[in-house]
Amino acid sequence: MKLTESQIQDLYAFTRQHFVEHYDLQTELVDHLANDIEKQWQVQPKLTFEDAKNKAFKKFGIFGFMDAIEQKGKAMNKRYMRYMWTELKKWFELPQIITTIALFLLFYIAFSTVYIAPLALFFFGIITVWCTYKGIQLNKQFRRRKEVSNKKWMLEELIFKQAGSTMFVFMSQLFNVYKIPDNYGDNTYFLVLFSLAFTIIALVNYISLEVIPSKAEKLLNETYPEFSL
Amino acid sequence: MSNSKLYKGSLNTIILKLLNEHDKMYGYEITQKVKALTKGELKITEGALYPALHKLEAEGLLDVEVAKVDNRLRKYYKLTETGTKETVNKLEELAEYIKTMQALVNPKLV
The missing domain is CATH 1.10.8 (Helicase, Ruva Protein; domain 3)
Structure with a gap:
C-alpha cells in the first residue's frame, strides 16, 4: 500500500x-x-x-528531529562559509587585487594622518549605513521570495537573512574605534593591521551582502537539486 | 545506533562503505541495508543517520541527487571523488582498530 x-x-x-x-x-x-x-x-x-x-x-x-536539524544547520553554515572564502580569495587574485590594494592604500593614507580617529569613525559609519541598507533590502527580497514559493530553504535563509551578521561583529568594535589615541597613526605595524582589518571588513561585507545574494539562484540550484523541480 | 555505543564511532565508515558498494542510496535504504546485512544485530537509528549524512555532505565526501519517486521527492546520496578516497582511509583505520582491539581482548589469537 x-x-x-x-x-x-x-x-x-x-x-x-x-x-x-x-x-x-x-x-x-x-x-x-x-x-x-x-x-x-x-x-x-x-x-x-x-x-x-x-x-x-x-x-x-x-x-x-532535533539532531538532524542541528547538524543540517551546521552543515549549511559550513557550505556558506566555503562560498564566502572562495569569493574572498578572488579579491587577492588578478584583476580584483587591484581594487583590494587601492582600498588598502586609501585606508592606510587616511589613517596615517592625525585624523585617524574621526576618519576611522567616518569609514565605520559609511560601512554600517551601507550594510544596514543592504540588509533591509535583502530581507525584503527574502519575504517576496517566500510569498511566491512558500518554501523556506536553509541556504536561502543564510544568504538573505544572515548575510549582515558580520556587520554586527564589526559594530561591536565601535567602542574600540572611538578610543583610538591620535598618536597611534605613528606606529606603522598598527597602521598596516588597522588598514588591513578595514579592507577585509569592507570586502567581507560586500561579498556577503552583494556578491553572494546576486549568485543566489546558482548556489541554490547547485545545493538543492530539487530547487528547480 | 540502538544496541551498542561501540558502533557509534564507526557510523561514518559504515555509511561510506555502503555507498562505495552501491551507486547511490537514500537514508531509509541505508538503515534497512545495515539491518539486513547484520541480520538485525546492528540497527542504525534515524536520529543518528541523518546528522551523519549531512556532516559527510558538508565535508564534501557525499553528493546529493533528487528524484521524484511515487508521489514524493527522494534524496539520494553518492560518494564524491574525495569521498571514495576517504572510504579507503576509513576502512584501513577500522581494520587497524579491530586488530588492536583483538590484540587487547584476545592476545592468543594474534
Missing part, C-alpha cells in the same frame, strides 16, 4: 510541527517516514496512518 498525496502533505505538516522549518530537510524526513510507514503496512496492513506515523517518528529517539 502506498501513501496518498494528502498523507504526504500531512507528513510535511508533521515535520513542521516538530520544528523542521526548512523545505530541504522536511522533504528528506517526509520520504523517510513515508518509507517506514509503507514498510509497516506490508506487515500490518490494518495499521492506521496515524499509528504508523507515530511509530516511525519514535524511531528518531527522544530528541525527534
Whole structure:
C-alpha cells in the first residue's frame, strides 16, 4: 500500500510541527517516514496512518528531529562559509587585487594622518549605513521570495537573512574605534593591521551582502537539486 | 545506533562503505541495508543517520541527487571523488582498530 498525496502533505505538516522549518530537510524526513510507514503496512496492513506515523517518528529517539536539524544547520553554515572564502580569495587574485590594494592604500593614507580617529569613525559609519541598507533590502527580497514559493530553504535563509551578521561583529568594535589615541597613526605595524582589518571588513561585507545574494539562484540550484523541480 | 555505543564511532565508515558498494542510496535504504546485512544485530537509528549524512555532505565526501519517486521527492546520496578516497582511509583505520582491539581482548589469537 502506498501513501496518498494528502498523507504526504500531512507528513510535511508533521515535520513542521516538530520544528523542521526548512523545505530541504522536511522533504528528506517526509520520504523517510513515508518509507517506514509503507514498510509497516506490508506487515500490518490494518495499521492506521496515524499509528504508523507515530511509530516511525519514535524511531528518531527522544530528541525527534532535533539532531538532524542541528547538524543540517551546521552543515549549511559550513557550505556558506566555503562560498564566502572562495569569493574572498578572488579579491587577492588578478584583476580584483587591484581594487583590494587601492582600498588598502586609501585606508592606510587616511589613517596615517592625525585624523585617524574621526576618519576611522567616518569609514565605520559609511560601512554600517551601507550594510544596514543592504540588509533591509535583502530581507525584503527574502519575504517576496517566500510569498511566491512558500518554501523556506536553509541556504536561502543564510544568504538573505544572515548575510549582515558580520556587520554586527564589526559594530561591536565601535567602542574600540572611538578610543583610538591620535598618536597611534605613528606606529606603522598598527597602521598596516588597522588598514588591513578595514579592507577585509569592507570586502567581507560586500561579498556577503552583494556578491553572494546576486549568485543566489546558482548556489541554490547547485545545493538543492530539487530547487528547480 | 540502538544496541551498542561501540558502533557509534564507526557510523561514518559504515555509511561510506555502503555507498562505495552501491551507486547511490537514500537514508531509509541505508538503515534497512545495515539491518539486513547484520541480520538485525546492528540497527542504525534515524536520529543518528541523518546528522551523519549531512556532516559527510558538508565535508564534501557525499553528493546529493533528487528524484521524484511515487508521489514524493527522494534524496539520494553518492560518494564524491574525495569521498571514495576517504572510504579507503576509513576502512584501513577500522581494520587497524579491530586488530588492536583483538590484540587487547584476545592476545592468543594474534
